[in-house]
Amino acid sequence: MTIKVLLAEDEQLVRSGFRLLLDTEDDLTVVGEAANGAEAVELARSARPDVVLMDIRMPVLDGIEATRRIAATPGLEQVRVLILTTYDTDAYVFDGLQAGASGFLLKDAGPAELLHAIRVVAAGDALLAPRITRRLIAQFTAGRSAGRAGAERLSVLTDREREVLALVGQGLRNDEIGAALYLSPDTARTHVSRAMGKLGARDRAQLVVIAYQTGLVVP
Structure with a gap:
């Protein structure tokens, strides 16, 4: 293609x-x-x-x-x-x-x-x-978004989806997430997709931003 x-x-x-x-x-x-x-x-x-x-x-x-x-x-x-x-x-x-x-x-x-x-x-x-990713996102998230979203925004996620989001925020791919949580890559991908839908994220890049904004990933 x-x-x-x-x-x-x-x-x-x-x-x-x-x-x-x-x-x-x-x-x-x-x-x-x-x-x-x-x-x-x-x-x-x-x-x-x-x-x-x-x-x-x-x-x-x-x-x-x-x-x-x-x-x-x-x-x-x-x-x-x-x-x-x-x-x-x-x-x-x-x-x-x-x-x-x-x-x-x-x-x-x-x-x-x-x-x-x-x-x-x-x-x-x-x-x-x-x-530059982690330093840059951490820098501007800390300056603009501290305390803005947090637990309330993440309340729509299941515990597993929250674990997956944290790993996405750390830059892991689906296969790496699966290995870390003892899931298949397809199952990890499903959890990522569900988290994106619930949080209104356009793609994985926005999931990374959300993970920092909500404090799920700490710089």
Whole structure:
């Protein structure tokens, strides 16, 4: 199956580099290029990509608001946004995850890492760059959300779903969750899906955010 990718980046040279890289892969195809966030939203609605590579700082409409509008558009529930950021201290990354992004990646990532990220996100998994994920999410969650959700928000979950959510928050995959809790990967996946539905999470990336917000995972 071919993964359709939309490039949202205001620098034409960077977009061209991404296109050249993606065009060399048999399972990836570029279905559009946007020079600003507003164009990204419109192209997402018309081209229905599987993945949007979304820069944060763009004219007209920034990548965070563009992500939020894509996530809120009926019919685009399966469109995954992978946010690209220049700095690992970028304060907007957490906002992007809350807006509905499926993950983020540093722009200095190598070609193989970028291609892997696109495929992971297209498959429905969260992609959170290991060297910045926990520190970044913990930093902004602690500053903005302490005590806001907690036990009341998690009360909709069963004890098992809460255990699973904690492991998702620590970055474990379904097979790793299954091994930790003596469950099959399919059963772990079912618990993850149920937790997402009950908590209104778009994907695993938002489950990670919730796990930190509610104090289930402590930095």
